Amino acid sequence: MSAHQPIAVFDLGKTNSKLFVIDGNGTVLAERRTKPIWLDDGDLRVLDDGTLFAWMESELARAVETHGIRHVTFSAHGCTFALIGDNALRHPILDYEQEPPADIAARIDLFIPSFAETFSPRLPLGFNYGRHVLWLADRDPEMLEETDAILAYPQFWSWRFSSKAVSEVSYLGCHSHLWAPLADDFSSLVDAKGWRAKMPSFAVAGSHLGIYPVTLGSGEHVDVAVHNGVHDSNSSLFYYRSLGFEDFTLISTGTWVIIFNQACPLEALDQRRDMLANVTVDHAPAATIRFMGGREYDVASDGWTKPISVAAIEAVIFKGSFALPSFAPGGPFRHSEGRFAGPAVSGEERAAVALLYVTLMTDLSLDLIHSENAIVIDGGLVKAELYAPMLAALRNQTVFTSSNPEGSAFGAAALVLRQAGLQPFLNETEEVRPALINGLDAYRREWRRRVEAMHSQAPDGAVSKEMMR
Structure with a gap:
């Protein structure tokens, strides 16, 4: 392939699934969106x-006809898997936001490896997708016996288009309980469950797997090369490394705020804080902390989608209105239930409190992950105009954002291009100017005092005093 040949990237999120057509200059030639449908079964x-696949087929055909696409790849959200047998799904793909019944959980949780082995904390619901595999095995042992391949979510779609089942390390290494990073x-x-034979051989993210024939409206048949998919946040991490960033902290934002800092030693990870080791596309452990920041903002802001002014931020700071964790499962305060404190707020002011909350949660998470290097912010929260500037005001670090917030899609494209020895994308990140917000530092100190007070009563204990600066 050439550097100028456009690539189709399906960026498959939990809430939104997107198709990007990206050329070798980093230009998005086309973008399409749909919402995956989650059904009660x-x-x-x-x-x-089936509905998602039909949309993907249709949009890929459109991209082939309109933009001459000859390559397709996938970037996908975490915590999700597929069981394949006899060249078909053996069981519908589970929504990771559901908890096994208590009696089943008590049985299956006995098999979960130690944090020292997997650097994967014990998380609720299906946030460790190995736990959901155990759940299905407990429900129907025969089904697991008849399963030929346990596929991670992006590899399911690579298989669906190429008919080739493979494994990929960045997804397996994403708090699945299925991977031991230090042992690689x-x-x-x-091995305890006899699943090794059901794990297909590994293929590098972005590598060529096969051909998908597309039939155009004219009746012409076009072969599209199908490439191995990748975990979305790890894809973002690769993208910024490909732009020349080396020692940096990545804040990848969307439904989740996922923070990577490879400069943080693994022994500093505290599983009680939803800290873990991800694994890069090149098999390197990457210290990570996360919370469901996008979801929490939606809940705490009551679905606010309009801009938030500095005046609204300063108004709620002056009032002393706070949002306290957590408004979604997981994160550093997983035993605390989200609530508001101080004078009641609504409308834009409620959204301002929610944005301050997500910013302060990010700030605290950066301390927990020992972040002292440059910061790059990618993803949906870049579009919240005050998020990055307020974070820059709180940190004694250089903060960058990208005019292109779609790092996961661009990382997937960059991985395909890397297979051809190409690295055409340019670094177009920009340094963030810190916001001037009256009272922000004092508000931050009070917020941290409050989360310390409430969290000291939780089973996991208190935030350490050095976090209370």
Whole structure:
């Protein structure tokens, strides 16, 4: 392939699934969106993969006809898997936001490996997708026996288009309980349950897997090369490394705020704080902390989608209105239930409190992950105009954002181009000017005092005093 040949990237999020057509200059030639449909199937919630596949087929054909696409790849959200047998899905794809029944959880959780082995904390729901595999195995042991391949979510779509089943390390290494980063091998859970034979051979993210024939409206048949997919946040991490960033902290934002800092030693990770080791596309452990910041903002702001002014931020700071964690599962305060404190707020002021909350949660998470290097912010929160400037005002670090916030899609494209020895994308990140917000530092100190007070009562204990600067 040439550097100028456009690539189709399906960027498959939990809430929104997108197609980007990206050329070698980093220009988005086309963008399409849909929402994946999650259905109730008896006592389970599952993906309507057929409807999503039909949309993907249609949009890929359009991209081939309109833009001459000859390559397609995938970037996908975490915590999701597919069981394949006899060249078909053996079970519908589970929504990771559901908890196994208590009696089943008590049985399956006995098999979970130690944090010292996997650097994967014990998380609720299906945030460790190995736990959901255990759940399905407990529900229907025969189904697991008849499963040929346990595929991570992006590899499911690579398989669906190429018919080739493979594994990929960045997804397996994403708090799945299935990977041991220091051993660079499957975890003891995989061998204890006899699943190693069900894990396909590895292929590098972006590598060529096969051909998908597209039939155009004219009747012409076009072969599209299908490439191996990648975990979305790890894709963003690769993208910024490909632009020349080396020692940096990445804040990848969307439904989740996921913070990577490879300069943080793994021994500093505290599993009680939703800290873990991800694994890069090149098999390197990457210290990570996360919270469901996009979801929490939606909940705390009551769905606010309009801009938020400095005046609104300063008004709620002056009033002393706070949002306290957590408004979604997981994160550094997973035993605390989100609530508001101080004078009641509504409308834009409620949204301002929510944005301050997400900013302060990010700030605290950066301290927990020992971030002292440059910061790059990618993803949806870049579009919240005051998020990055307020964070820059709170940190004694250089903060960058990208005019292109779609790092996961661009990382997936860059991985395909890397296979051809190409690295055409230019670094167009910009340094963020810190916001001038009256009272922000004092508000931050009071917010931290409050979260310390409430969290000291939680089973996981208090935030350490050095976090209370």
